[in-house]
Amino acid sequence: MMRLFHYVGPESIRIAARSSPAGCKIDSTTALANWWRENRDDERGWVTYTITANGDLLIAPRRSEHVACAGGGPVRAAGEMRFGHQSDVLEVTNNSTGFCPAEDCWPAVHSALEAAGLRHPGGFTFVAIFRRCPKCGGRNLVKDDWFVCALCDAELPLTWNFEL
Ligand SMILES: [Zn+2]
Known part of the structure; x- marks a missing residue:
């Protein structure tokens, strides 16, 4: 599916x-x-x-x-x-x-x-590698394998996480 x-x-x-x-x-x-x-x-x-x-x-x-x-x-x-x-x-x-x-x-x-x-x-x-920040909810486009939120510096998950 x-x-x-x-x-x-x-x-x-x-x-x-x-x-x-x-x-x-x-x-x-x-x-x-x-x-x-x-x-x-x-x-x-x-x-x-x-x-x-x-x-x-x-x-x-x-x-x-x-x-x-x-x-x-x-x-x-x-x-x-x-x-x-x-x-x-x-x-x-x-x-x-x-x-x-x-x-x-x-x-x-x-x-x-x-x-x-x-x-x-x-x-x-x-x-494009998109991740939602688990801490602040911000949408991130991950660049250079840097899995850190651009807004609050929290760590971002390695797997896609925009599921509702
Ligand atoms: Zn954040």
Whole structure:
């Protein structure tokens, strides 16, 4: 069974996201080509993505909030993708501070990319390690294997801990 990730970011962003459109469902190379035709982004190639509870790939311009892209969530995965020419995914991450998805959510992304017929790197090109501080509750993006809370210096667990 696929794990679902729930939004864990600021409530103000969740509320603001309600007035933003959900991401565009990408289920084919044609759908992706059509999306790029309408979204000439300033940060060329990068998009925000979420994988819905149903396994659908939704994408939105990179400045979009993940919770907006997801239409409110929950998600099987979330992060950023960079596309090359046509439909090739060159980079893909689980970097979403809104959902703080676990490091092992790649299979959900893999399934959606395969279903849409998009070529991909076969795994995350950057793995974001999110941990909730057991002491202050702060959301941390762990860098350089430094499992210490940036807000209160408490030790962070080695395993993902955003379960409700
Ligand atoms: Zn802390």
